[in-house]
Amino acid sequence: MPEAPLDADALRFVDIEKYFGLVCALKKINLRIRKNEVVGLIGDNGAGKSTLVKILTGVFPPTSGELYVGGKRIDLKTHSVPKAHKAGIETVYQDRSLGDKQVLWRNFFVGREMLLPFGFINVKKEKAIAREIMMTTIGFRGEGITVDSRVSELSGGERQGVAIGRAMHFHANVIILDEPTVALSLKEVRKVLNFVHKIKENGHAGIYISHDLQDVYEVSDRFVVIDRGEIVADMEKKEISLKALGEFLLEYSHGLKDKKEL
Ligand SMILES: Nc1ncnc2c1ncn2[C@@H]1O[C@H](COP(=O)(O)OP(=O)(O)OP(=O)(O)O)[C@@H](O)[C@H]1O
Ligand SMILES: [Mg+2]
Numbered sequence: 468m469p470e471a472p473l474d475a476d477a478l479r480f481v482d483i484e485k486y487f488g489l490v491c492a493l494k495k496i497n498l499r500i501r502k503n504e505v506v507g508l509i510g511d512n513g514a515g516k517s518t519l520v521k522i523l524t525g526v527f528p529p530t531s532g533e534l535y536v537g538g539k540r541i542d543l544k545t546h547s548v549p550k551a552h553k554a555g556i557e558t559v560y561q562d563r564s565l566g567d568k569q570v571l572w573r574n575f576f577v578g579r580e581m582l583l584p585f586g587f588i589n590v591k592k593e594k595a596i597a598r599e600i601m602m603t604t605i606g607f608r609g610e611g612i613t614v615d616s617r618v619s620e621l622s623g624g625e626r627q628g629v630a631i632g633r634a635m636h637f638h639a640n641v642i643i644l645d646e647p648t649v650a651l652s653l654k655e656v657r658k659v660l661n662f663v664h665k666i667k668e669n670g671h672a673g674i675y676i677s678h679d680l681q682d683v684y685e686v687s688d689r690f691v692v693i694d695r696g697e698i699v700a701d702m703e704k705k706e707i708s709l710k711a712l713g714e715f716l717l718e719y720s721h722g723l724k725d726k727k728e729l
Contacts, residue, residue, distance in 0.1 A: 496515075622658075642672070
């Protein structure tokens with residue numbers, strides 16, 4: 468089968484395997500994510516979702532396999548968290564993404580401050596860019612929040628919005644959301660989902676991981692089901708309804724249960 472050119476993909480895993488000692492957490496994972504596409508990664512506890520994300524974000528290397536980001540091969544022997552940032556891979560976690568006591572605009576530039584010739588931070592420029600990200604990229608409209616607000620004044624959903632906006636502004640390739648709505652109220656979950664829609668509108672790729680199937684369904688273009696370290700299904704949203712996806716997963720887990728009991 469002829470393969471599309473590598474640079475057509477935002478992200479590509481080729482035969483990625485991960486062993487923890489003798490335990491195989493990922494078996495020959497082959498996965499491509501297009502630009503402008505959000506993929507919902509679905510699977511039970513322990514399926515291997517976070518392990519896949521950690522390989523991508525440079526937390527640990529795979530045992531074998533290849534990884535391409537924006538068409539470029541990543542050297543997995545030297546891959547690291549800072550290198551993943553440089554390659555345009557950004558992760559949004561619940562609550563851990565922002566410094567609580569800081570003012571908002573500073574949060575956009577942690578680790579990537581814009582400096583004036585004598586080493587002072589270019590406050591004016593950073594604030595202007597932060598304002599631009601808030602208004603344009605994430606569409607914050609008034610509501611009493613400005614670039615001078617403290618992160619602690621923001622709701623959980625708004626914090627996720629800022630983290631997503633920051634990721635969109637600085638990192639073009641892939642934004643990973645691993646359970647970004649855990650412990651949020653329904654209203655806040657709605658805000659996060661609206662921000663995730665913006666990832667795609669702005670031409671970025673995303674991986675969305677959540678145990679809430681309805682949320683995954685809403686924000687994703689494609690669903691990849693992972694079970695005990697293997698991809699067992701890969702479906703386009705246009706091919707399957709939410710109800711059918713739920714039934715598929717239920718039947719699938721029942722099938723597995725039956726097999727285990729044999
Ligand atoms: N650092 C580690 N050392 C040893 N085993 C690990 C490590 N990290 C993950 N595992 C194992 O790898 C498998 C996959 O775990 P992973 O965290 O990727 O699952 P997950 O799909 O993210 O699950 P959840 O939905 O519960 O977050 C599990 O069996 C887990 O115990
Ligand atoms: Mg996990």
